[in-house]
Structures are given as structure tokens and as C-alpha cells.
Amino acid sequence: MSSFMGGTFMKLPTDMMVILQESATKKKHVASRLCCTLGPSSSDLQTVCDLLLSGMKMARFDFTWGTIESHQETLDVLREAMKRTQTYCAVLFEAMGREIVVLNRPKEGIQLQQGQTVILTCDKTVQACSTVLPVSMLSTFEGQGLNVGTSILIAQYLFTGSDTSSAYLTVEKVAGISCVCRVNNTCKLEGVQLTVHMTDLSLSNMPALTDEDVKNISTWGKKNQIDFVSVPFVHTGKDIEECRKVLQDCGLTSTQIMAKIEGVEGLRHAEEIIQAADAILFSRGNLGVCLDAEKVFLAQKRMLRACNLAGKPVYVTRVVDTMAEAPRPTRAEATDVANLVIDGADGIVLAAETFRGKYPVLTASTVCDICRQAEEAFDATGFYQSSMEALGLYKLAPVIQKAEALASSAVRLAEKSGATLMIVFTVTGRTARLLAKYKPRQPILAVVCPTPITATFSGMRLSKSQATLPRASSTECFAFQGYGSTVLRQCLTYRGVIPIMPAEDLAGSVELLAYAIGYASSQGLVMAGERVVISQCPREYSGNVLSEAGVVSLVQA
Numbered sequence: 001m002s003s004f005m006g007g008t009f010m011k012l013p014t015d016m017m018v019i020l021q022e023s024a025t026k027k028k029h030v031a032s033r034l035c036c037t038l039g040p041s042s043s044d045l046q047t048v049c050d051l052l053l054s055g056m057k058m059a060r061f062d063f064t065w066g067t068i069e070s071h072q073e074t075l076d077v078l079r080e081a082m083k084r085t086q087t088y089c090a091v092l093f094e095a096m097g098r099e100i101v102v103l104n105r106p107k108e109g110i111q112l113q114q115g116q117t118v119i120l121t122c123d124k125t126v127q128a129c130s131t132v133l134p135v136s137m138l139s140t141f142e143g144q145g146l147n148v149g150t151s152i153l154i155a156q157y158l159f160t161g162s163d164t165s166s167a168y169l170t171v172e173k174v175a176g177i178s179c180v181c182r183v184n185n186t187c188k189l190e191g192v193q194l195t196v197h198m199t200d201l202s203l204s205n206m207p208a209l210t211d212e213d214v215k216n217i218s219t220w221g222k223k224n225q226i227d228f229v230s231v232p233f234v235h236t237g238k239d240i241e242e243c244r245k246v247l248q249d250c251g252l253t254s255t256q257i258m259a260k261i262e263g264v265e266g267l268r269h270a271e272e273i274i275q276a277a278d279a280i281l282f283s284r285g286n287l288g289v290c291l292d293a294e295k296v297f298l299a300q301k302r303m304l305r306a307c308n309l310a311g312k313p314v315y316v317t318r319v320v321d322t323m324a325e326a327p328r329p330t331r332a333e334a335t336d337v338a339n340l341v342i343d344g345a346d347g348i349v350l351a352a353e354t355f356r357g358k359y360p361v362l363t364a365s366t367v368c369d370i371c372r373q374a375e376e377a378f379d380a381t382g383f384y385q386s387s388m389e390a391l392g393l394y395k396l397a398p399v400i401q402k403a404e405a406l407a408s409s410a411v412r413l414a415e416k417s418g419a420t421l422m423i424v425f426t427v428t429g430r431t432a433r434l435l436a437k438y439k440p441r442q443p444i445l446a447v448v449c450p451t452p453i454t455a456t457f458s459g460m461r462l463s464k465s466q467a468t469l470p471r472a473s474s475t476e477c478f479a480f481q482g483y484g485s486t487v488l489r490q491c492l493t494y495r496g497v498i499p500i501m502p503a504e505d506l507a508g509s510v511e512l513l514a515y516a517i518g519y520a521s522s523q524g525l526v527m528a529g530e531r532v533v534i535s536q537c538p539r540e541y542s543g544n545v546l547s548e549a550g551v552v553s554l555v556q557a
Contacts, residue, residue, distance in 0.1 A: 089489070
């Protein structure tokens with residue numbers, strides 16, 4: 001049973017014996033996307049290579065900690081790993097934004113006792129100790145929404161629920177630059193960074209990006225032509241506009257924005273944020289502090305459904321926290337990951353598990369295995385029908401853009417014809433995103449073409465020689481700069497999309513199609529004689545139509 005604004009799309013196994021049999025999906029392409037936070041446990045070449053081979057499609061560089069130099073070293077390692085594994089990976093820059101951290105900490109950590117009092121202060125010159133903790137960002141606690149009884153969590157950067165280094169506080173008094181709190185548990189505050197999470201705290205009067213964020217984007221980000229910027233604690237669509245202007249001023253016009261929904265203000269303005277951003281990160285770590293525990297699942301399902309209907313990729317954090325310390329997830333965590341896939345999440349973000357965890361590679365492969373299994377149970381037909389009905393596209397005269405009509409028709413044709421694969425020719429990645437919006441069961445092979453083509457593929461059947469994969473050098477396949485490769489890496493964030501970029505001399509439509517089918521065949525995505533749906537939407541750029549008409553066709557490999 002599914003509803004317009006939320007539901008579960010799942011096909012149950014025929015009987016229990018199907019579950020008890022050994023899984024046959026281990027080598028199958030995993031459609032769900034995996035983003036890994038790179039850090040102390042995952043910055044060496046071998047580990048990064050293994051993460052790529054395990055399924056990492058996006059690498060998160062979190063500037064809440066570390067230096068530009070350390071992040072550059074890790075990015076250089078990632079690029080070398082991509083070359084060695086012949087695997088693409090998108091780069092996600094995470095800004096500090098409205099994140100609040102403890103300042104001036106001693107190296108030995110800070111011991112707190114249950115029942116004691118500790119004062120949070122906006123005086124950034126104070127040395128942190130067991131009685132006073134100076135915090136960043138805030139200049140005063142008054143007028144920020146904090147009240148007596150408000151809950152505050154101080155935790156190790158990328159904290160997990162089982163951290164013994166986390167302090168749970170309750171506000172007892174708010175006075176100017178000081179906030180007096182009662183400590184509810186005995187702990188030792190330690191780690192690479194201590195972040196402060198305050199229930200009901202209002203930071204709307206603060207910019208979405210700090211001066212340091214703007215500096216890092218304009219230097220490190222521009223130098224490395226980053227694919228995504230993640231903006232923490234987004235409150236309204238104006239925060240996205242602010243970040244977009246920063247990117248434009250830096251010349252990063254192709255860089256996309258991922259908005260982190262991790263507070264009450266973000267939930268209040270979720271619809272406008274979804275429309276303004278290129279992708280959404282549903283950050284359950286901070287939301288788990290701001291919301292009552294019994295309300296988190298409602299916010300999650302509502303957010304997933306809203307993003308799905310808008311066609312915006314949506315990622316979720318905090319999935320296998322225990323794997324930061326243990327080689328196996330809990331039963332609840334494994335079920336949680338599977339349910340995210342069933343409910344329409346495009347991807348998973350691993351934080352502490354790969355940043356400072358003991359088993360980064362095992363965690364990545366385990367999460368991908370769970371996603372792969374869940375995808376087998378995903379009811380793609382039910383999801384498509386529910387989405388079409390919710391969007392009002394089953395009406396006799398629906399209001400629909402041409403690109404949307406072509407994408408939905410291509411997905412329907414693929415299902416009705418029993419096609420094994422979908423191939424899309426795209427310039428900006430938009431066509432691939434629109435196809436991925438409907439979560440088809442078929443993989444979507446996105447051929448990223450810097451120069452678009454206009455062709456009709458209907459009724460074509462390629463000969464064996466035509467379907468031979470053209471040779472491409474590693475330089476052609478892994479050009480890290482340039483518009484085309486940026487689009488390719490951004491396509492990696494769409495569930496089910498496999499992007500490729502042909503050599504520049506493949507200009508003809510038949511050559512490009514042969515290249516795509518040859519690649520798909522080499523990867524086991526399609527076999528000779530199987531049906532393939534081809535999709536290409538019309539594009540406009542600077543007033544010129546690049547491809548005069550949209551194409552949705554059926555061919556045989």
C-alpha cells in the first residue's frame with residue numbers, strides 16, 4: 001500500500017526459502033549511491049582504491065575540520081585512486097556553515113561528571129575546561145530561541161549514538177554571552193573536533209556560509225573544480241541563493257549545491273529548499289537532537305517523498321553508526337538501510353564510519369550489499385504509478401513539460417517492452433536525472449556528450465562489429481577538468497545512473513550508440529538480442545536549440 005506523500009514500495013519474496021538461499025545478487029550493479037567521508041581512517045591510497053571498488057561514488061571533504069593542505073593531499077590520493085581503478089567519483093565540499101564547535105580545547109580532553117554545572121560562553125578567548133566551554137559562531141545566547149529546559153548535545157565530530165565522548169546537557173539559565181547548563185551524563189570530551197547541537201536554536205540571522213567557507217571555496221574549490229558544495233543547517237531557499245552567488249562569483253558555475261536539512265527551520269521551509277537546491281542531504285544526526293525520537297521517521301518519509309516527486313536526489317546520514325567500532329551492523333541498522341532504499345532514497349552518506357572508523361572499506365561494501373538486496377525487492381512499477389498519479393500525470397490533459405513527458409514515457413516503454421537497459425544521451429545531465437526520478441528497475445547508461453546529437457534510433461539493430469567498444473585512453477576517460485567530466489561525475493549521484501564519456505572523435509549517432517551498447521555489454525548490463533530503450537531530450541543553450549526534437553526509441557543489442 002502506498003500513498004501520494006509517503007509509502008513503502010516493496011515486492012515481498014514468494015516464500016521464506018527464497019530468503020534462506022544464498023544471495024545471487026552479489027555481483028549485480030548497485031543502483032543506490034554511496035558517499036564516503038574521507039579522513040584519518042580513509043586517506044591512504046589503498047583504502048581509497050578499495051572504497052572506490054566497493055561502491056563509493058562520491059567523496060565528502062568536510063571542512064569542519066582539518067586544513068586546506070590536508071584536504072588537498074587526500075584529494076590528490078583520490079584522483080590517483082580513480083586512475084588506478086578506472087572509476088569515477090564526485091567530489092563534495094562540505095562547508096562549516098552554521099556549525100558550532102568548542103574552541104580552545106586542551107589536548108588531554110575534558111572530563112565532565114553527571115550532575116555538575118558547565119557554562120557555555122561566547123567569549124572566544126576563554127580556555128576550554130571542565131567548567132567553561134567557549135563556542136564559535138554565537139555572539140550572544142539571548143534571543144536565539146534557547147530556554148530553560150532546552151537540550152544541548154556536545155559530541156565528537158561525526159558523532160555516533162554510542163559515543164562515550166558525548167555530553168548531554170540541559171539549559172538552566174541564559175544570560176547574555178553565557179548559558180548555564182546541567183550535565184546529564186559522565187563523559188570525556190575528546191576527538192578531532194567537538195560540535196555543539198542545540199534544540200530550537202535560531203541562527204537565521206547568520207549567513208549560510210562563513211567568511212572562511214567563501215575563502216575555501218574560492219581557493220581550494222575553484223582550483224579543484226569541485227562538483228558539489230554541501231551547505232549545513234539550511235533554513236530557507238535564500239540560503240541556497242546565497243551559496244549560488246558565491247559559486248558564480250568564483251567562476252564555479254557548473255558546481256551544484258546539496259542542501260543539508262538538519263534542523264526545525266529547514267523542515268519548515270523544506271519545499272522551497274528542495275526547489276532551490278540541486279540535491280538534498282537529510283541529516284538525521286542533528287535532526288535526532290532537534291526532534292522527538294518518535295517524529296524522526298515521519299520527517300524522513302515526508303522528505304524522501306517530496307524529493308522523489310521533485311526529481312531531486314536525496315541522501316540520508318547516520319545509518320550504520322556501530323560499524324565505526326564493529327565489523328558488522330546491528331539488525332536494526334541493516335533493516336534501516338534497506339528501508340531507505342525501499343522508500344526511495346537515492347543514496348547513503350557514511351560519516352564517522354569511514355572518516356575515523358575501524359572498518360571503512362568493510363562498512364562501504366556492507367552498505368552496498370544491503371542496498372543491492374533491497375533493490376531486488378523494490379517495487380519499481382508501483383513507485384512509477386504512484387509518482388505519476390501524485391504528479392497528476394494520469395489526467396487526460398496533464399500540465400507537463402516536454403522533457404518530463406519524454407522521461408516518463410521512456411520509463412514506461414522500458415517496463416512494457418521488457419527492456420534490459422536504458423541509454424540516455426545528455427549534455428547537462430538533466431535527462432539522466434529525469435529518468436532516474438522514476439527509479440526504473442533497468443540501469444540507466446548516461447552517455448555524456450559535450451556536443452549533443454540529433455538522431456532517430458527507432459528500429460535499429462546493431463551488427464556485432466558495430467557494438468564493439470571503442471578504445472579510449474585513460475586520459476580521455478579520466479579528464480578531471482572541463483564541463484563534460486563535471487557533468488559525468490554529477491550524474492553519479494542519481495540512483496541507477498551509470499555515466500560514461502565517449503572519445504571526442506565519436507560524433508556520429510550510430511558510433512555513439514555502438515559505443516554505449518559495447519560498454520554495457522562489457523559490463524554485463526545487456527546481452528545480444530535484448531531490448532534497449534534510447535532517450536534524448538531537446539536542449540536549449542543561449543537561445544539555440546541543440547537537438548531539435550526529443551527521442552524515445554526501442555532498439556535491440
